[in-house]
Amino acid sequence: MPQAIEPVGEPEFLSGEGQEFDLHRWQRTRIVKQELKQKMTTNRRRFLSGALATSGLAAISGAFPAQPIVLNAEPSRGAKFVDVHVHITQEWNERGELTARSLIRWMDAGEIEQAWVLPLISPEAWFYPITTEFVLEQTRQFRERLIPFCIIDPRTDVFGGRKHFVDLLGRYKDAGARGFGEHKWGGAVDDPRNIELMRSCAEVELPVLFHLDNIRNTDTPGLPGLERLLKAVPEVTLIGHGPGWWASISGTVSQADLGGYPTGDVAPGGALDRLLGEYPNLFADLSAGSGHNAIRRDLEFGHAFLQRNADKILFGTDYLAEKQEVKQFDLLRAMKLPNDVQDKIFRVNARKLMGDV
Numbered sequence: 001m002p003q004a005i006e007p008v009g010e011p012e013f014l015s016g017e018g019q020e021f022d023l024h025r026w027q028r029t030r031i032v033k034q035e036l037k038q039k040m041t042t043n044r045r046r047f048l049s050g051a052l053a054t055s056g057l058a059a060i061s062g063a064f065p066a067q068p069i070v071l072n073a074e075p076s077r078g079a080k081f082v083d084v085h086v087h088i089t090q091e092w093n094e095r096g097e098l099t100a101r102s103l104i105r106w107m108d109a110g111e112i113e114q115a116w117v118l119p120l121i122s123p124e125a126w127f128y129p130i131t132t133e134f135v136l137e138q139t140r141q142f143r144e145r146l147i148p149f150c151i152i153d154p155r156t157d158v159f160g161g162r163k164h165f166v167d168l169l170g171r172y173k174d175a176g177a178r179g180f181g182e183h184k185w186g187g188a189v190d191d192p193r194n195i196e197l198m199r200s201c202a203e204v205e206l207p208v209l210f211h212l213d214n215i216r217n218t219d220t221p222g223l224p225g226l227e228r229l230l231k232a233v234p235e236v237t238l239i240g241h242g243p244g245w246w247a248s249i250s251g252t253v254s255q256a257d258l259g260g261y262p263t264g265d266v267a268p269g270g271a272l273d274r275l276l277g278e279y280p281n282l283f284a285d286l287s288a289g290s291g292h293n294a295i296r297r298d299l300e301f302g303h304a305f306l307q308r309n310a311d312k313i314l315f316g317t318d319y320l321a322e323k324q325e326v327k328q329f330d331l332l333r334a335m336k337l338p339n340d341v342q343d344k345i346f347r348v349n350a351r352k353l354m355g356d357v
Contacts, residue, residue, distance in 0.1 A: 082350035083107070083115040084209065085182070085241065085287035085316035088138050092128050095321050100138045102322060104145055110329065113347060114144075115319075118182040118209065119151045124216050125184035136175050143176060147354065149209070150177035153185050154193040165200035173204055178354055181209030181239070189217040190225035195232050202236035207353050209285060211242035214259035219244060221253045223271040230279045237353060239314060240272075241285035246294035248272050249305065261289060266298040266305075273305065276312045283349070284309065287316030292327045295335075303335055310341040314350050 091097040100117075107115055119135045120126040132150040139146040150172035158164040169180070180201045187194060189212060201208050210217050212226070219225040223244075230238065244258035251269030253262070275282055285291065295302035306313055317326045337345070 080346050081110065081112045081315050082347040083112050083287075083317050083319070084239070084314045084350050085285050085318045086115045086117055087120065087130060087182075087318075087320040088117055088135060089130065089320055090128070090134075098319075098321055100142055100146060103319070104142060106319065107145065110326075114147055114350075116147045116149055116179060116209070116316075116350075118149045120182055120184060121151050122153045122185040122216070124186035125182065125211075132172055132177065136172075136177065140176070147178050148176050149179040149181050150206070151181060151183065152197065154187065154191065154197045155185070162196055162200050162203075165197055166203050169200055169204040169206060173206065177206070179209060180206040182241070183208055183210040184216040186216055187218070188225055189219050190228040190232075195229060198229060198233045198236045198238075202233055207237035207239060209239040209241060212240060212244040212258075213242045214244060214255070216242070217244075219258065221248070221255060221258065221271075223248050223275065226271075227275060230275070230282060234279075234281060237281050237283070239283045239285050239353075241287060241291070241316070243290045245272070245284070246290040249294045249301075261293045263293075263297050266294075266301040268301075273309070276309050283312050283314055283353070285314050285316045286328060286332075286345070288318035289327075291316065292331060296327075296331055299335070303337070306335070306337060306345065307341055310344045311349065313345045314353075315346050 086103060087098070088100055088103060089095070089098045103115065103117075106112075117135050117139050119132045120130045121132075132148075135148045135150075139148045150169065152165065152168060156165075158168070169177075185194065189210070194217070198208060212219060212223075226238075226240075243260055247253050247257040247260070247262050248271040249266055250257075250262065251267035253270070272284065276284065286295070295306065315328065315332070317328055319326060332342075332345070
């Protein structure tokens with residue numbers, strides 16, 4: 001025998017006419033609430049399965065079997081770019097998700113051959129974790145197009161120090177990771193814990209893409225901390241990105257500039273020209289507003305900077321949301337760089353770092 005519906009505690013469904021209960025309205029609202037709850041539960045489970053799936057690391061190299069390829073898994077012959085900085089995101093808030101399939105469609109429209117897909121796990125990095133496991137799983141059908149990276153926070157409590165960092169990074173590499181980043185931890189760039197992690201990346205032969213500003217991988221004007229890291233771990237490949245990195249294109253930079261987007265003419269003698277020239281293991285990622293601003297703020301200087309550092313500059317966008325505006329395409333095309341410089345920046349340098357050239 002079906003149970004009777006008990007309309008207790010819901011006075012908003014009284015009809016107002018003699019306070020008679022509106023059963024049909026109550027039932028319709030119940031259905032809507034149940035559907036909404038189911039959708040929220042599904043989204044939460046999807047997030048948790050990707051962002052918090054950290055178990056089974058001991059068997060990670062076999063955790064992601066090959067799947068049938070169904071969407072533009074091979075780059076087109078006319079592709080011009082390798083994008084060294086994108087993210088795959090989840091349906092977490094009003095921004096919505098960016099799936100691997102959506103990312104590839106965007107890449108096809110922008111003539112992008114491959115993209116490096118970067119996780120984010122440090123508390124300072126993003127408003128929810130995008131784990132290595134999630135990136136490996138989401139890219140596994142499209143490894144000719146989407147190059148997964150891995151990430152560990154230097155504050156991670158591991159037994160055995162660097163030996164265990166090396167072991168974990170090795171497992172990620174065995175599972176398909178080809179680089180480390182986006183590295184956005186909330187500490188000094190030359191902190192001993194960070195240096196130890198960079199040594200681990202060098203041992204596993206993973207290039208590191210790092211973000212530098214006044215919160216993450218912090219430093220001071222002139223980037224002396226970064227230079228100490230470069231000297232301490234000369235065998236690690238480092239790729240700089242972020243407001244603090246790109247503000248250092250100028251010889252006159254304040255501490256506040258390292259956390260923002262300075263404007264006006266660029267003064268010669270900036271840390272970037274010097275460090276890129278002196279350290280063969282240091283490269284620059286042109287992505288995001290910081291990369292665009294650094295070149296756009298002084299076009300004459302920017303044009304010359306790209307040419308003299310042509311072997312060290314990597315095209316990137318920091319694409320992470322549907323319909324996101326990316327200004328790098330128009331800026332770089334409008335600059336009419338020599339063809340050989342374009343080729344290096346657009347794709348050749350990135351492919352060399354991945355060992356594909």
